[in-house]
Amino acid sequence: MFKIFLLVFVLAAIAYFIYPKSPEAREWLISNNNKHALAGNRFASTQDAISFVESLYSIGAVKVPIPNSAIYDSNNRIQQEGGPYADALEISLPTAQSEREAILNIANQEATNQGMAFNPESDVINNKLLLWWD
Numbered sequence: 001m002f003k004i005f006l007l008v009f010v011l012a013a014i015a016y017f018i019y020p021k022s023p024e025a026r027e028w029l030i031s032n033n034n035k036h037a038l039a040g041n042r043f044a045s046t047q048d049a050i051s052f053v054e055s056l057y058s059i060g061a062v063k064v065p066i067p068n069s070a071i072y073d074s075n076n077r078i079q080q081e082g083g084p085y086a087d088a089l090e091i092s093l094p095t096a097q098s099e100r101e102a103i104l105n106i107a108n109q110e111a112t113n114q115g116m117a118f119n120p121e122s123d124v125i126n127n128k129l130l131l132w133w134d
Helices: 004-016 025-030 046-058 075-081 095-114
Strands: 088-092 127-130
Touching: 025 046, 025 095, 095 127
Parallel strands: none
Antiparallel strands: 088 127
């Protein structure tokens, strides 16, 4: 039994170091020199995107990272634009129903603005919601 526990622990530790955690959106945006670091077709500036992330936290979002898969950080992009670019946020939803509904309403508005449908039953997975802008 101890050997199984040890094996699982070692594999988890390896995965932790091999697969980097997604950066927290507000910190990533604040430290980014790209003037349009998040969803340039949605946010007028990086500051506009920071305000959006802060509004998510103010209404109850538990955590708002940028998925690593949504970050475009080629050397060419960084040289041309001043920093990496991202096109999505992942929102960890709160348990309080009113806060959760407020975030789901924002997600619905964002999807509608993109010409997409939003369905909380299928779009919320493991209490997380992905906002992606095309």
